Amino acid sequence: MNSVLTRRRMIGLSAAAVLIAVLFYGARLGPAALANSREITGWVLAGVSVFLLLFNVRKRIPAFPVGRGYYWLQLHIYLGLFSGAAFLAHSEWRLPTGVLDWCLWLVFAGVFVTGVFGIVLSRLVPSRLNARGERVIYERIPAFRTQLAGEVEALVLRAVQEAASSTIAELYVNRLLPFLSHSRNFWAHMLSASDHRQALQNEIHAVRRYLPAEGNAILDEIEARVLAKDDLDYQYTWQSLVKGWLLLHLPLSCAMIPLVVVHVVINYAFGLGGM
Secondary structure: OHHHHHHHHHHHHHHHHHHHHHHHHHHHHHHHOOOOHHHHHHHHHHHHHHHHHHHHHHHHOOOOOOOOHHHHHHHHHHHHHHHHHHHHHHHOOOOOOOHHHHHHHHHHHHHHHHHHHHHHHHHHHHHHHHHOOOOOOHHHHHHHHHHHHHHHHHHHHHHHHHOOOOHHHHHHHHHHHHHHHOOOOHHHHHOOOOHHHHHHHHHHHHOHHHOOHHHHHHHHHHHHHHHHHHHHHHHHHHHHHHHHHHHHHHHHHHHHHHHHHHHHHHHHHOOOOOO
């Protein structure tokens, strides 16, 4: 299966590389071979951009009759990479000068960068989510977090009653309650760091010597739920990244449409030599 995926990726990347090479070769010929290379690269870029936007339509309409979703996604990825090269060829590696062109340049750069970030995420997230705990539906994570916090609170009350010790209660108030209340350690989870987890375990283990046997048994149960909550935070971090990048990528993609239209109209209306 992996060899098949690798072969498909190699085919896709090779096709994108060939298109990029043809594009730059054609643009380099310039006016000697082409009537207006900027105009042609501009229309190529516009056509690719429209196709890339159609992918969102395909996703929102699962019954869309043209092609499987997998092939749309692959075309979206490789044509998205190709669009970066088309953009550079169209701009002739120069920075824009006018306000409108700057807006278009920045929006396109935002779309491209968030798109590449999305590709990286699509490669990383599945393995990351399988690495820590059971996969949990994103929308249900807050409910599971509340459930774990409630279970830990009940265990703390039980420790006070059965073990007649306030040690666990003090640990709960000073350290565990803030940890259990919200999602924590976003950046550490994103970097797959575990120092905070080990530090939390060390703090839990540090109070064991002050507890009777009953208290240690309850502390074992508390520790298991604390680690489960840390696994939930890990899942929340990576799933938030997947959802968060789309909140940037999609609006920027939509914002590009009117900017492109105005850009085309102005260039043709004032005869500025292509798009």
